[in-house]
Amino acid sequence: MALPEDISVIDVDILIIGGGTAGPMAAVAAKEQNPDAEVMLLEKANVKRSGAISMGMDGLNNAVVPGHSTPENYVKEITIANDGIVLQKGVMAYAQRSFEMIQKLDSWGVYFQKDETGEYDMKKVHHLGTYVLPMPEGHNIKKILYRRLRRHRVTVENRYQAVRLLKDKSGAVCGCIALSTRDAKVIVIRAKAVIMCTGAAGRIGLPASGYLFGTYENPANCGDGHSMAYHVGAELTGLECYQINPLLKDYNGPACAYVTGPLGGYTANAKGDRFIECDYWSGQMMMEFYNELQGGNGPVFLKLDHLAEETIQEIEHVLHTNERPSRGRFHDGRGTDYRTKMVEMHISEIGFCAGHSASGVWINEKGETTVPGLYGAGDMASIPHSYMLGAFVYGQICGENATEFARNRELPELDEAFILRERERILAPLKRSDGIPPNQFEYKVRRLVNDYLQPPKITKKMDIGLARLHAMEADIPYLYARDPHELLRANEAQHILDCAKMAAFASLYRQESRWGLYHNYVDHPQTDNDNWFCHVQLFKDEQNRMSCRKMAIEPYVVELDEQEKSAYQQLRVKRAG
Amino acid sequence: MPTASQITMVPVVIDEEKCIADKGCRTCIDVCPLDVLWINENTGKAHMKYDECWYCMPCEADCPTNAVTVNIPYLLS
Known part of the structure; x- marks a missing residue:
């Protein structure tokens, strides 16, 4: 079978999905690793002003700077703040390259606050260590990243929403199907390695204001990457550990x-x-x-x-x-x-975000997901509390490793039948003349999330919520879009529904309470280290059903002493006298 | 299909006197992360077509003629 002429196929070595924070760094790192590689950065908005830092950032929240902290102390702090459920090797890989990344950004013209002696002006905000470095002129960070993309001749495609990842016969990821948000054109990007940098899933819950786009996260970050990873068979982790700010x-x-x-x-x-x-x-x-x-x-x-x-x-x-x-x-x-x-x-409303909490698409210390050829970085991927600097460091790690993976791979074969089926599905809302508007569908999903899935979590409520969300799958064939923009929202709304179901499913699976409010499960109010000191992995099983499994925590590379373990359990100010 | 027409006050306001979209400028439309600013076919000027604003302000900050004002959406203000 051949693809019809109206589906254009673009061939690249490395495809990066998402041009916010981690994405541009991944693209630059890939070019630094192999200047001959064809690197494409795909962005749903415009890389000049996209993602969580579209208007800049006021500081680094997790700078590991010699003289103020050590990678070992940082790993301890993040382990304790996450009640022990961390891949320490992953946090360590960040911590060891944190300072080198600050110096790189500094050399690119990012201004970090310095004290009177010219040293970085570090501030203490964390419970134990000192990791905050102000960036009073941080409003220009996107411009600085953009200049680097131009210098390294990265191919940028703006206004394309990636909708589904593609796999070859061997099971390795080989590109994506994307939808133009301006003219509803479906294209295929074939790639030897894919790095997802799609940001948080910040449009799962409804803000208390009731304004659909009044979310904490940039609302463009709606969980496209979480949904795509799920459908291609990658594991997600810690989804029950919500982000609430x-x-x-x-x-x-x-x-x-x-x-x-x-x-x-x-x-x-x-x-x-x-x-x-x-x-x-x-x-x-x-x-x-x-x-x-x-x-x-x-x-x-x-x-x-x-x-x-x-x-x-x-x-x-x-x-x-x-x-x-x-x-x-x-x-x-x-x-x-x-x-x-x-x-x-x-x-805030609930969300998935590794940048601030710990949930997302599982990656290891090399940025690899559980599917060959697929990498992840930034708020979407699972390294906890990584913030902007973690997105940069893992963008770089993924850029390097994906480039090496691509170097050894032949041009993969495409599954044409799958592409044609998907194109039909993606465009379907535009072909109808009647049906459910995407904004009403989205509002309903997000209202159910607030009604049934927000903490305090209760089994009966989450059961009802999950059942109602499943019932909404029957509405998908009735989604109706009048123009390409509404089609974008219709596809986003389906990703939001996927994320909502995952939030319920993972929360019901972990039958204990952990991480304070994030997984405050009323039916199981105690933390149960005997049974639940483990990761919860969520994935699509062989029968295409949503499933969870326990995964053991890898041996720590930095041991904690008993007193440190409970440091974050004592955050309430003690009453005087 | 039968639809209702409801009035919505949109947060992003464009001063049509200052806007030079009819001369080919697309700055605010290009930088909007939510893609909610489009050309008004009748005037050739930019306008907020979809009420899906994050009041993030690149459109206002990057406009070469200071034609764009981002207000806080009424529901939040």
Whole structure:
């Protein structure tokens, strides 16, 4: 069988899906590894302004800088913050290359704050160590990355949504099917290795504001990669360890304790009192935050009104020009002035994000998923708490390793029948003249997630939620799109449904509570290390059913002592007297 | 199919006097992560076609003629 002429096939050596943070770094690393390799960066938006850092980033949250910390101490901190469920080798691979990456970015023109002696001006935010490095001029990071893509002659294709990964007969990934978001053209990119850098799954839950796109994560990051990995047979891990963040109420942007904390700001309850020892985001910290919100001491606030004028101006400069600059406009609209008012906070909708928590497509310390030829980096892949710097480091690791994998591989054969079937499925909503609009379908999925899957998790509720989500599969053949943009949303909505089902399925499987609020399972309120000190892997089984299995944790490379293990369990401020 | 027409106040506002999309500029349309800015076929100017905004501001920051204003969506403001 041959493909019809209207499906164009583009051949490359290395395909990178997602041009936000990890993706551009992976592309540059692949070109550095093999300048002759054909490297394509596919992006759903435009690489100039895409992903979690489209408007920049105000700092590094996990910089392992000599003199301030060591890779061993960082691995310990992240192990403890994740209640022990980590691939330490993966965290270590990040930690060992963290400083080298900072120096690389520095040489590219990224400005990191330095003290009067010219050393990096490190700040302490984590519970144990010192890992935060401010980037007060971080608004230009995407421009710096873009210049590197141009210099290394990376082929960029903007406005294409990758919808399904392709596999050859040997079971190795060999490219993807993508949909143009502007004219609904379906193309095939055949590749000898694929690196997914598709970001978090940030559109699973509904923000408390009710505005569908008022999510914490960039809403373009809707779980395309999680869904594609699942369908191609890759394992995902820790999906029951949701990402939930403390954010500005309604605005849904970070309150930025990492920026304000080192300058004297803190999270307070309605009385203005501190109630958590440490503002570093962890499930245990979120549990205390949630308890305070729900208890008589809520709501919760970011408290800055005790700070000096020049400190407030510094905070305003960083927070209102970087990462989420519309924050200042939001405060102006409500008459909120940091000098006189505490800023109300709330918790975010649920999501999957390794950048802040620990869930995603499983990768090892080489960036390999469980399917040959498929790599993953950034918020989508499973290395916990990796933030922006982790996305860069794993982008680089994947770029190097995928390039070597591709070097030894012949041009793979395509499964034409599969491609034709998929094209039919992807375009179907556009061919109908009647049906369910994608925004209503998406709203319903996300409303069910909030009603039934948010913590506190309850078996009966999650059973109902999962059943209702399964029932929505019957609605897919009725999805209706009037134009290519709505078709993009229709395909995203199906990925969101996949992610919602995975969130329920993995949560029901792990019958204990762990990671504070992230997996606060009311029917199994205790942490059960005898039975559940393991990873939970989720995958599609041979009968195409969603399945989970336990996977043992690899022996630690850095041992913890008993006292350290419980450090993150004691985050509530102890009462005086 | 029968549909309802509901009015929505969109967050991104384009000053048509300043907008030069009719002269070929596509900056705001290019940089929008959600692809919600399109050309208005009647005027040739950019406009917000879909109410799916992350109020992230590249459209405003990158506009060469300062024609774009990003407001906080009413539901959040």
